[in-house]
Amino acid sequence: MFVGTAKGVVSNCQSITNFLKVIVNHCLDQQCSAELSLRVEQILTITNQLTIISSVNALTAGSKSSDEILVKNAQNLLKVVLQGVRSAETACIKGLKQPEPNSDGVEAASMCFQWKRNLQMHRAQQNSNPDTDDLGLRKTSLHRESPSLAPPVDIKDQGFK
Template sequence: TKDQLIASTRQIAYSGQTFAKFAQVIAKNCVDKRCSAELSCVVQQIHTISNQLSIISSVKAATSSEKSTDEVLVKNAENLIQTILRTLKAVEAACI
């Protein structure tokens, strides 16, 4: 349903922000400056996509149900998940 989709996307956005905070701590404590810079870059991408997802879900909650908005929400959530996976790889590199 519409409410479940909105609740799920908001939870995904919140989880993305939480993960970004964790990754930023690792970036700040990384000895290798190149890895730290790369990790900080993907953390910013997570923040951006999470904010977009929050905004889109708020718009979705305030408007009537449209298929195109659903597709945008799903695509944005997929982008966030892919960015988090890239961040995990960067975290792994930073910790080696």
């Protein structure tokens, strides 16, 4: 069960890595580009580890320690992927150059530009709402969560029982 799931995670991470590489290639800010490149390398490294661990796990099925290692590696991978998506959000805010028509980056850049417009509209709505608390701070409970390139994910460090 864990091995099949790990292979699915690896496959999905390849898509995310391709997306992040497009953002790196179109990012206007050098620091954001360097950060994203680092995240891509981390994802590739952990993905390779997960592939190796899942191959070993397939041979030693039923081993609790190998299952724990597999799950921990998958958790680490998901954390790095989320950091990569957050870095992509930062790069989108700082600015992306327009990709060449009919290139691989058109769809990814289009998604980023749409996300940035949604974020700007969300922030404008928040700023136009004068509801404040006793201290003069804007009440956040009335506002929905801000747009994100990644859905909210809660990665808990859970041990095996």
